[in-house]
Amino acid sequence: xxxxxxxxxxxxxxxxxxxxxxxxxxxxxxxxxxxxxxxxxxxxxxxxxxxxxxxxxxxxxxxxxxxxxxxxxxxxxxxxxxxxxxxxxxxxxxxxxxxxxxxxxxxxxxxxxxxxxxxxxxxx
Numbered sequence: 109x110x111x112x113x114x115x116x117x118x119x120x121x122x123x124x125x126x127x128x129x130x131x132x133x134x135x136x137x138x139x140x141x142x143x144x145x146x147x148x149x150x151x152x153x154x155x156x157x158x159x160x161x162x163x164x165x166x167x168x169x170x171x172x173x174x175x176x177x178x179x180x181x182x183x184x185x186x187x188x189x190x191x192x193x194x195x196x197x198x199x200x201x202x203x204x205x206x207x208x209x210x211x212x213x214x215x216x217x218x219x220x221x222x223x224x225x226x227x228x229x230x231x232x
Contacts, residue, residue, distance in 0.1 A: 110118070
């Protein structure tokens, strides 16, 4: 038969064996998790490099296109200025003589009406 000290030692040893088994399982799961994480980071790194290269190319192309758009905007501004000047010249060239012709025709019409004798009777 076992003495009380031997039973306590056996229980303690069994407890340690269970604890070691649980810790071993936890360490194995942690090792698998670290392996999978390392693999995922490696795959991400392999995908990220071409993505960054493509993004760099896109940014460079965008900058090139912005230079072209800036040139177009400058040209549009210049054409708009020319159109405004042309409109002002056209207005000056045509509006002045039209006003003078209109005034002249109004004056001639009033003069002709003033020279006509007025009829006092009504027409039936």
